[in-house]
Amino acid sequence: MQVSWDSLHADIAACDKCGLCRRIHHKVPGQGDGNADLMFIGEGPGAEEDLQGLAFVGLAGQLLTKMIAAIGLTREQVYICNVVKCRPPQNRVPSPEEAAACLPYLRAQFSLVRPRVIVLLGATAARAVLGDQIRITRDRGQWTEKKGVWFMPTYHPAALLRDESKKRDAWHDFQAVRDKLLALGEGKEGKDGRC
Numbered sequence: 193m194q195v196s197w198d199s200l201h202a203d204i205a206a207c208d209k210c211g212l213c214r215r216i217h218h219k220v221p222g223q224g225d226g227n228a229d230l231m232f233i234g235e236g237p238g239a240e241e242d243l244q245g246l247a248f249v250g251l252a253g254q255l256l257t258k259m260i261a262a263i264g265l266t267r268e269q270v271y272i273c274n275v276v277k278c279r280p281p282q283n284r285v286p287s288p289e290e291a292a293a294c295l296p297y298l299r300a301q302f303s304l305v306r307p308r309v310i311v312l313l314g315a316t317a318a319r320a321v322l323g324d325q326i327r328i329t330r331d332r333g334q335w336t337e338k339k340g341v342w343f344m345p346t347y348h349p350a351a352l353l354r355d356e357s358k359k360r361d362a363w364h365d366f367q368a369v370r371d372k373l374l375a376l377g378e379g380k381e382g383k384d385g386r387c
């Protein structure tokens with residue numbers, strides 16, 4: 193059965209499956225265009241996201257906003273969310289159990305948005321979606337296609353803030369994302385034509 197946005201947000205609000213919610217201010221389900229062609233998936237909310245209840249609104253989020261603008265889009269035109277919807281303490285990496293507990297919500301977001309291209313920001317997102325074999329420095333910039341949806345792992349914007357030398361590769365990846373969206377938009381059926 194297809195979930196609705198309202199029921200998904202209610203399920204996330206009520207969720208206590210992994211215990212991360214016990215020390216947070218707000219759940220961070222994700223936001224943006226619920227019908228976007230392009231979806232971004234990060235790791236999990238940080239301090240600012242936890243305070244505001246919004247994904248990618250801290251320093252890493254500001255960089256992500258600039259990178260989205262650099263490929264000719266706005267945050268309102270894409271959908272942005274995370275693997276886990278609650279901030280892990282001290283911004284630690286979510287455990288495999290925490291990520292697995294939250295995965296049904298990500299799957300529901302995926303089936304509601306039905307994006308054509310998904311950018312996986314960092315190793316946690318890339319592994320949660322593409323599998324544990326992913327190594328972000330080795331596999332970033334490589335396309336994987338599944339059932340007509342294109343997945344691109346790239347560096348997390350927080351990694352770019354820590355190490356500026358990674359920005360060149362990340363920019364290359366974002367340009368490839370822009371080109372893929374343009375190519376998919378040419379001469380293809382609209383989203384409603386897909387199953």
Ligand code: URA
Pocket residue numbers: 234235236237238241246247248249250252253274350
């Ligand atoms: N890092 C993430 O992975 N997600 C956010 O929402 C913010 C920082």
